[in-house]
Every structure is written in C-alpha cells, then in structure tokens.
Amino acid sequence: MAKQKASLPVIRRRVGGVGLLRWAVRVASSILLWTALLQLSTFFGLPRLPLRAARPSCLGNRNGSATASVVVSDEVAGLAPPAPPTRRLYRSNGYLLISCNGGLNQMRAAICDMVTVARYLNLTMVVPELDKQSFWADPSDFGDIFDVNHFIYSLRDEVKVIRELPHKFSGKVPLSMQPVSWSSEKYYLRQILPLVRKHKVIRFSRTDSRLANNGLPLRLQKLRCRVNYNALRFTPCIEALGNKMISSLRKTGSFVVLHLRYEMDMLAFSGCTHGCSNQETAELTRMRYAYPWWKEKEIDSEKKRLEGLCPLTPGETTLVLKALGFPRDTRIYIASGEIYGGEKRLAALKTEFPNIVRKEMLLSDDELRLFKKHSTQMAALDYLVSVASDVFIPSNDGNMAKVVEGHRRFMGFHRTIQLDRKKLVELIDLFEDQELSWDEFCTAVKELHEGRMSQPMRRKVIPGQPKEEDYFYANPYECLGPATKRREKLKHTET
Numbered sequence: 001m002a003k004q005k006a007s008l009p010v011i012r013r014r015v016g017g018v019g020l021l022r023w024a025v026r027v028a029s030s031i032l033l034w035t036a037l038l039q040l041s042t043f044f045g046l047p048r049l050p051l052r053a054a055r056p057s058c059l060g061n062r063n064g065s066a067t068a069s070v071v072v073s074d075e076v077a078g079l080a081p082p083a084p085p086t087r088r089l090y091r092s093n094g095y096l097l098i099s100c101n102g103g104l105n106q107m108r109a110a111i112c113d114m115v116t117v118a119r120y121l122n123l124t125m126v127v128p129e130l131d132k133q134s135f136w137a138d139p140s141d142f143g144d145i146f147d148v149n150h151f152i153y154s155l156r157d158e159v160k161v162i163r164e165l166p167h168k169f170s171g172k173v174p175l176s177m178q179p180v181s182w183s184s185e186k187y188y189l190r191q192i193l194p195l196v197r198k199h200k201v202i203r204f205s206r207t208d209s210r211l212a213n214n215g216l217p218l219r220l221q222k223l224r225c226r227v228n229y230n231a232l233r234f235t236p237c238i239e240a241l242g243n244k245m246i247s248s249l250r251k252t253g254s255f256v257v258l259h260l261r262y263e264m265d266m267l268a269f270s271g272c273t274h275g276c277s278n279q280e281t282a283e284l285t286r287m288r289y290a291y292p293w294w295k296e297k298e299i300d301s302e303k304k305r306l307e308g309l310c311p312l313t314p315g316e317t318t319l320v321l322k323a324l325g326f327p328r329d330t331r332i333y334i335a336s337g338e339i340y341g342g343e344k345r346l347a348a349l350k351t352e353f354p355n356i357v358r359k360e361m362l363l364s365d366d367e368l369r370l371f372k373k374h375s376t377q378m379a380a381l382d383y384l385v386s387v388a389s390d391v392f393i394p395s396n397d398g399n400m401a402k403v404v405e406g407h408r409r410f411m412g413f414h415r416t417i418q419l420d421r422k423k424l425v426e427l428i429d430l431f432e433d434q435e436l437s438w439d440e441f442c443t444a445v446k447e448l449h450e451g452r453m454s455q456p457m458r459r460k461v462i463p464g465q466p467k468e469e470d471y472f473y474a475n476p477y478e479c480l481g482p483a484t485k486r487r488e489k490l491k492h493t494e495t
Contacts, residue, residue: 085157092124094196095165097174097203099129104145104379105399107131109473110207112227116220117211119159120185121193127151127163130376138376145380147233154231158223165201174201179210182466185220213472214461224472225479228403229410234380242384245362249385255331255357257389258321259382259404261311261396264340271299272310280341308422311396314339316428318349320419321393323445331355333389335382335400337375359385392416402474409454410476416454423448456480 098114100107111128118125127142142148152161175195180187196202204210211224234242249255267273268287276284281301288294304310312320321330332353339345350356359381360368371377379400386392386404392415394401408414424445431441459470459477 084153087156088158088160090122090160092160093122093193094124094199095126095169095174095201096121096123096196097126097129097165097201098207099131099203099205100207101131102134102208103131103399104376104383105403106208107376108228108232109399109403110210111232112224112473113211114204114207115155115159115161115227115231116223117185117188117192119223120220121188121196123196124160124162126165127161138374140374140376143235144374145234145238145377147235150233151231155227158226169201172201174203175199176203176205178206179204181209182212183210184212185216209466213459213466213469218478221472221476221478225410225476228473228476229407229479234384238377238380239384241363241367242381245359245381245385246388248362249331249333249357249389252331254390255333256326256391256393257333257335257382257386258317259386259392259394259396259401260314260317260334260336260339261394261398261401262314262339262341262345263337266311266396266398267340269294270304270310271296271301272304273301274305274310275313275315276341305425306422308420308425310421310425312419312421312424314345315348316425317395318352319428319431319441320424320445322352323442324417324449325442325446326353328353329355331357333357333385335386337378387411387414390415393419395419396421402471405454406471406473406476409474410479413454413456417449418452418454420448420452 096114096118098110100110102110107128107130114128115125117123127148130138130140130142130145132139142151148163152163155161177195179192192202233239264284264287267276268284269291271284271288273281273284288299289297301310321332330353332355334356346356359378371381383400383404386400387407392404392408394404394416397418405416405418408416427436427441427444427448430436431438436444457475459472459475462469
C-alpha cells in the first residue's frame with residue numbers, strides 16, 4: 001500500500017508533464033500558423049491593419065520639452081503584432097554610409113537608390129545621414145522624420161541596416177566619394193564594389209540621382225518602390241498630425257492640393273523673377289551668389305520662363321485653375337513654405353478661390369511649435385496631405401512634384417495635373433495682351449491638359465540624356481499592377 005501511495009506523485013508528475021507538452025505544442029503551432037499567415041499576406045501584398053494612434057504627444061510638455069510619440073500598441077488594441085520578414089543571411093562585403101543632400105523628397109529618392117545599391121552589392125548599410133548644410137539648415141536626423149525601427153526591420157529580408165558602425169571602425173576614416181550620376185548597376189559592381197572590399201567602409205557624400213531611371217533589372221526597380229512606399233514611413237508623430245490635417249480637410253468633402261513652389265530659395269536658385277520688383281530681383285540675385293553650390297549665376301529670367309523652366313507665379317496659377325474649370329468654392333490646400341512676397345502675392349488667388357487652407361489653419365500653435373525650424377518635417381506633413389488629396393497640382397516640376405506624382409500613381413492613379421508650363425506661359429501672355437478671349441484661353445488650357453492627368457503610360461526614355469527623360473519616381477511603371485499595365489498597353493497601342 002505504501003508503495004502504491006509513493007507512486008501516485010510520480011503518476012501525477014507524468015500526467016502533468018504530458019499536459020504541459022500538449023499545451024506547448026498547441027502554442028508553438030499557433031505561433032507558426034500566425035507567422036505563416038503574416039508572411040503569406042506580405043507575399044501577396046495584402047494590406048496590414050493600421051496602427052491605432054492616440055492623439056499625438058509630439059507636442060511636448062507644458063514646459064516645452066518634447067516627449068516621445070504615444071501609439072497604442074497592437075497588443076493593447078487587441079491585435080497580434082505583425083512578424084518582421086525573415087532576415088536575409090549573407091556575407092557582407094563592407095559598410096555603406098550615405099550623406100543625403102537636398103530637401104525631403106530628393107533625400108527620399110536617394111535613400112531608395114542607396115538601399116538598392118547596398119542590396120545589389122551585398123553591403124551592410126548604416127542609417128542615412130540627412131542634409132544639414134543646405135539652404136534650409138534643418139538639424140533633423142533620419143529618426144526625426146522617418147520611423148527608424150520600421151525602416152530597419154521591414155528591409156531585413158533584403159539588406160542589413162544598422163544604426164551605427166561597429167566599434168572596431170570607430171577610429172577609421174572611411175573612403176569618401178561621389179558616385180557618378182545616373183549610373184547603372186554595372187557601374188556599382190565594377191567600380192564601387194572593389195573599393196568597398198579594399199577599404200571595408202565607404203561613404204557616399206552625395207546621393208542625388210546616382211542610379212539610372214531605366215535599364216535596371218526588374219527586381220532592383222521593385223526594391224526601389226518597396227523602400228519608397230513601405231520602408232520609408234514617417235514617425236508616428238508626423239503620421240498622426242498628417243492624418244489629423246487630412247481628416248479636417250475631408251470634413252467638407254473633396255480637396256485639391258496646390259504645390260505652389262514660389263519660395264525664396266526656388267526663385268533665387270532658378271533665377272525666375274517674372275513679376276518681381278527690381279528690389280526683389282536684386283535680393284534674389286544676391287542670394288544666388290551667396291551659395292557657392294548653386295552653380296548657375298547669370299540667368300536670363302524671361303528666356304527661362306518662356307522655355308517652361310520657371311514655376312508659375314501665384315497670379316498665373318490662379319488663371320490656370322479658373323481656366324481648368326475649378327469652381328470658386330473649391331477647397332485648396334497650399335503645400336509650400338513661406339510664399340515669397342507674402343500675402344500680397346496670394347491676393348489674386350484668394351480673391352478667386354477664397355476657400356484657401358494652410359497647415360497653420362489646421363493645426364494649433366502648440367502642434368506646429370516643434371516643426372517651426374524643421375522645414376523637412378514640415379515638408380513631410382505637406383507630403384502626406386498631397387498624397388491623400390483628390391487632385392494634386394504642382395506649379396513646378398521639382399522633386400516633391402515628381403515623387404508625390406509617382407506615389408499617387410502607385411496608389412491607383414489618383415489625379416495629378418501636370419501643368420505644361422512652356423505652353424501655358426505663351427497662352428497667358430496672349431490672353432493678357434488681349435490676343436485671346438477668355439473663352440478661347442479656357443478652351444486652349446483644357447485641351448492642352450487632356451492627356452496630362454497621370455494616365456497610365458510608359459516613361460519616356462532618352463538614351464544618353466537622363467535629365468531629359470522621365471524620372472523613375474514620377475512614374476514607377478515596373479511597380480504597378482497587371483490591370484494598370486493592361487490599361488497602359490492599350491493606351492500605348494492607341495497612340
């Protein structure tokens with residue numbers, strides 16, 4: 001009897017062990033099944049459930065100190081967190097540091113290109129450094145604008161991204177160079193890879209337009225898109241404020257975004273002074289000569305305007321919007337920095353379209369306070385609103401105009417009106433000289449833009465002239481879906 005009693009605990013332990021084993025198997029199976037489902041959803045391109053964001057806390061405390069963004073986690077929201085992609089294992093050929101130059105969208109495109117180069121050469125990439133020396137003098141780091149964790153983990157199945165160089169390289173001065181502009185992948189393989197293998201660490205001191213628009217393998221083109229439309233997510237703070245602005249604009253229905261690139265830096269750099277006073281022209285000229293990296297100094301403003309190389313003035317833009325048939329009560333969000341000339345330059349636009357909105361009207365002073373001296377972060381807010389708008393109209397074809405247009409194509413060909421500035425200034429001059437009636441002017445403007453509404457089409461390729469051909473990020477044709485390509489093929493056949 002004593003022997004029987006003594007064996008009971010042993011039996012219980014065995015039974016308990018079997019139960020625990022069964023429980024562990026069920027848990028492991030559930031985890032594996034959930035991971036497989038997430039991987040399949042990523043593979044088939046199914047949308048991920050969005051984070052439920054609380055009211056943004058990037059505003060800081062009452063005493064002015066900034067706090068971290070507050071985002072309700074997936075666990076709190078009752079959602080299982082998505083599994084990161086499986087890490088790609090490869091033998092790294094060295095480390096790539098990049099110093100981006102230019103504004104937000106020039107840097108954004110450059111980062112996409114450099115991730116693609118790092119993947120092609122099997123390099124380890126360090127989180128990019130952003131331009132702090134340009135006209136805007138924005139001190140923002142990569143993590144002030146983009147979600148660093150998401151950037152690193154979303155690309156782990158393609159390229160390893162680290163926050164800083166390993167300690168063993170802390171005293172090493174990397175080889176610094178500027179890759180040749182508009183280069184193919186073969187240039188990087190033949191010219192750059194041997195240098196990386198030799199020096200182990202290399203820094204690209206300029207990264208704008210360093211990868212060709214066309215002729216790259218399809219997998220590399222698609223990776224450029226993946227970085228642009230998935231990996232480069234803005235910080236939760238910026239996303240939350242952008243969504244707040246979009247929601248406010250949506251309350252009254254549809255809205256148009258006018259990217260009015262009529263800011264002091266653009267006018268000084270381009271030499272476009274049409275409509276400016278003599279005093280303003282002199283001020284812009286002095287500024288152009290003050291910045292040594294703006295190479296072109298002597299500029300014939302009127303010649304450049306007639307060639308379609310100048311942004312439309314606010315007054316010219318007003319005429320075009322009226323001619324295109326936008327009603328007086330159209331809600332127009334102006335995506336730009338400070339307009340050169342201030343309110344007087346916007347007078348005609350506000351008279352004809354009184355429902356003008358700026359970010360300062362949608363966000364409180366406290367919400368904008370931390371962005372005031374960070375033009376790149378302000379541009380990120382404009383980017384989010386521009387991508388979400390019903391119609392996007394840029395008055396110039398700069399980097400923001402092109403990158404936003406491409407993003408809107410990728411999202412389903414949301415309408416972007418690509419203004420033909422060369423022909424428009426001819427029509428405007430004829431109308432102002434009373435050689436065209438208002439009705440004739442309207443008809444001509446509408447006919448001119450019938451085929452310039454972001455319809456599906458192939459990029460224009462000009463061998464040997466990459467600056468003249470269509471920009472990859474304005475029309476990422478290789479990344480668009482089969483249905484879109486069928487429409488494009490039909491259009492291509494018809495024309």
